[in-house]
Amino acid sequence: MKYVLFDVDGTLIDAVSNQRRVWGTWAERYGLDADEVYQVALRTRPMETFAQVAVDHDPRECLAALHELEDEDVRSGVYAAFDGASELLHGLPLKSWALVTSNYEHRVRGRFLRTGLPVPGVIVDAAAVEEGKPSPVPYLRAAEQLGASPGDCLVIEDAPSGVRAGLRAGMTVWGVNATVAVEGVHRHFVSLREAVPHILALASGPDGSAAV
Template identity: 85%
Template sequence: MTSELVQAGPRKYVLFDVDGTLIDAVGNQRRVWATWAGRYGLDADDVYRVALRTRPMETFAKVAPDQDPKECLAALHELEDDDVRSGVYAAFDGASELLSTLPLEAWALVTSNYEHRVRGRFARTGLPVPRVLVDAAAVAEGKPSPVPYLLAAEQLGAQPENCLVIEDAPSGVEAGLRAGMTVWGVNAAVAVAGVHRHFGSLREAVPDILAYARLEGSAGVV
């Protein structure tokens, strides 16, 4: 029998959120916002509750409307950069196995953070960085806009319908759904509204994510 390379179908791609999905940064985020709030004489818990639901400039407008938002952002960035250098970070269980197994050209990072911080955290946790990384500076509209995920797909050369989004937060889930992609939620006790599948942890999702990536687009010899 003659060996022949056959294409099973269109390649599948996986697009990952970072904080809360691959990197456990909740404690770090709380400390950064608490320190920021202290500088402005604000209640740390109140500020963090707002920061969880909004982007920084929107947070400043709500919790510190009398302050210069550019100065507020500069202070936040200073604290976040310092945290990347000195804070303690951990990758979620399963992240290293998952990212090391997926081909680098088959996945991307889509984050509301900035690339230099993501690279710093990945270096400290030993995670690989893919070719495509869409950060806050790459788009004019962040999550829940679909723009970040659509840009990642474009840079991968993928169609949205062939992309799987892995997210932990409502704004990211909404972004993936609006982009016309399959969205799975991880690292939450309760499923975020709209997800196609829910996993209590990233570790639980690893076999299914790898199966999704390999189900189509793999070549076999027959």
């Protein structure tokens, strides 16, 4: 039996255009090159991004502006779940899976509401941990809240930092939604849809019953 721990953006929900738009608007406010800022933001957490691209500005002010734009995007932006996400999440018992995100819970709930995805009982967000991905802490925290050992957890990720976090936590890591496999993943799927039957099968017990 496996407990399944999902990343959110890029794994279950296609938020690339939303993230690019938010960071683009943020960059315009500070007179920065939008493409350059976005490329840095893809690799780092917000405070680290500000330290690289907006060294002359108060990082707390930068973060407040970013949060304002992100919250507005959750209210008015267009979101889509990846093909297979709804079938997959509805096929898993509520207590057998969790979300582990570098975003904030209220935004995740807003996006899930907009896309019709079910919300699990365990969500580990940016406010829940001091160390974000690629630290193993977020995934270990989710396993603890589910009452699962790391060895019984399957991580579903799309990004290198998340993959490293899952591997460092001692978990099985599968990569999705990428043409080329992220280094270190135990299995790679070009799309989430392709991975759905395999995730559901692994999350089932030896008799075919779902893990609880």
